[in-house]
Amino acid sequence: MNNKLPLLEELLKYHKEKKLILSMPGNKCGIGFLKDDIGREFLNKMGYLDITEVGNLDNFHHAEGVIKEAQDLLADLYKADRGYFLVNGSSSGNLASIFSAFNEGDEVLVERNCHKSIYNALILRKLKVVYIESDFDLENGIILPCNEIDIEKALGKAENPKGIILTSPNYYGVSCNLDDILKKLKSKGLKIVVDAAHGAHYGFNQKLPKSIVELADYTVTSAHKTLPALTQGAYLLVNDPSSNVEFFISAFNTTSPSYLIMSSLDYARHYLENYAEQDYSKLIDLAQSYKKKINSLNKVKVLSQNDLNSSKKSYELDESRYIMTLPSGYSGNKLLDYLLENKIQSEMSFSRGVVLILSPFNTVDDFEKLYRAIMLLDMKKLREEEKNLEYIKLTRKKILEPFEVHNAKYREVNLFEAIGEISKDFIVPYPPGIPIVLPGEEITQEVIDAIIWYKSKFISILGVHRNSIKIVLVE
Ligand SMILES: Cc1ncc(COP(=O)(O)O)c(C=O)c1O
Structure with missing residues (x-):
């Protein structure tokens, strides 16, 4: 008999170490549910509440009762036309939004530094992509989100764009005020999809950046990252009247949705509605005074x-x-x-x-x-041996779309043989962690020079194995 439970034992060990959680989840390992009586009851009875679609508990895939009621409250709070719970994270929301907003073959503007789930959607929905480049803050070593000028530049390169896919805020919690440009794009009929995975709390206190929900057709946000919700719990807020998003939410979420996750999403909405204004004021004052001390x-x-x-x-x-x-x-x-x-x-x-x-x-x-x-x-x-933090901005040339590269045959060749070929993979030097080439882009002399430069500084490069790169074999 084997009495080992490697995962559970490690999880319990982690819990016993009583770490200060300054990471996800937003519920801070349960503490977030201690705010009031109903939250405490939820936390204390969590194991007993793992129930499925029985009695009056409604149906995630055809919500008409309590799930619908909870989602309507969510939409009202974020001032969106419709609100949905997601049990497969923002990843499922990005997929559902992009499938709902665009049709196969549509051209879209996409922020280059986006999450994997967006790349997955671009491939699966077979979209044509115009990338929006953004800046890198060399002094602090952080990736900045795209601004109005970056979007205008991408717009200038597009032929007939049907929409834009943005990430706001980014992983660092940095965003840009994009009100004017988004209104302009909207007036031209472009669909606006925003991955706001890190911004579920935005707009609920004056000291926080404002929410982008009202400007966007689709906003996806990971309640579980910053709010008292369970991991995987996310929201999708929709203002696009023509959307068939419910079909895609169903397609990209499990048919056994967790009532624990859904109820925690109801709780996180209740938290925002009743406590966020006051609580975030206190938090931000505290954070600012300790920032000065630190x-x-x-x-x-x-x-x-x-x-x-x-x-x-x-x-x-x-x-x-x-x-x-x-x-x-x-x-x-x-x-x-x-x-x-x-x-x-x-x-x-x-x-x-x-x-x-x-x-x-x-x-x-x-x-x-x-x-x-x-x-x-x-x-x-x-201290670490000096690795010059360099960000080399290159001229990019997209030859194939990500979906065309996905199934393409490839060959590994030496760096110098790769010049003029199309990259099969992402090529990403760490640091700074920004792709210099995306799948489907041309590997130019400039790219090879950059790779050699990064290698000379002992910077590791994803997508380069020893001295070779995967190139697409065009048939
Ligand atoms: C910018 C961004 N978008 C989407 C996601 C996916 O979110 P989820 O983990 O809720 O699926 C992440 C996850 O880290 C993210 O950082």
Whole structure:
């Protein structure tokens, strides 16, 4: 007999370590449900509430009763025409939105630094793509979202675009005010799909950036990332009257939807409606005062809006997130490890720092713990051999669409033989982690020069194995 339960045992071990969770989930491992009586009852009875579609519990795939009622409350709160719960995350929402908004063969503008689920949708829906390039903030090592000028440039390259797919905010909690350009695109009849996975809390307090829901035809947002909802729980908010989105939601979500996830989505909506205004005010005040304290230690720097790309002022920052950066020559990955040794779980690291997702459920003690960890930090331990953080902006040339490359035959060739060929894979140097070539783009001399330069700096490059690259065999 084997008494091992490797996954469950590890999960229980993690729980017992009582880490400070400055990552997902937004419910902070249950703490978010302790806000009021109904939340506490939900948390205490969670195991007993794992029920399926019985009695008056309605049907996720044909909602007419309590699920419909809960979704209508959601739509009202976000001021959208329709609101839907998703049990397969924003990933399923991105797929459903893109399938609903566009038809096979449509041309769309797509932010280049988008989530995998969007690339999946571009391939599966067979869309023609015009990429929107955005800037990289070299000083802080972070990817910026696209702004109005970036969108105008992409628009200029498109022939007959049917819509735009944006990511706002991005993983760092950075966004741009896109009101004017989105209104303009809408007036031209373009469909607007926004992956707002990281912005479910936007617009519920004046100190947070405003919500994009009213401007978009489809907004997808991961309630589970920032709100008291269970992992996989997300919202889809729709303003497109012609959409057949319910079919696609059904197609991309399980036929055994979890009532725990759906009920937690109902709870997260209730939380936003009743507590968010006050709670986020308190959180942001606390976050700002500790930002000052932490920065005064002169070790790390928690970024403020003014620190972002000084030449362009239009970027907005989520003040309920910390982008904690290090000076050049220090490693963000090592900072993540150091915080973990101090029982602080970061959301992610990047070359120059870490991202921490704060929440109204964090207490003064939590901030104090973070402050003390930074105070005791021995910067020498985070030193890393200097890897010049360079972002080489290249001229891109798309030859094939992502869906055309997906099933194409390929061959691995030496770097120099690849010049003039089409890339089968993403080619991504880490750092900075931004693709220099996407599947379907031409591998130019400039690309090869960039790869050689990155290699000379010992920067690892995804999509380059030893000295070879996968090229598409055009039939
Ligand atoms: C920008 C962005 N969009 C979409 C997703 C997918 O969200 P989910 O995990 O809810 O499927 C993620 C996940 O990290 C993301 O970062």
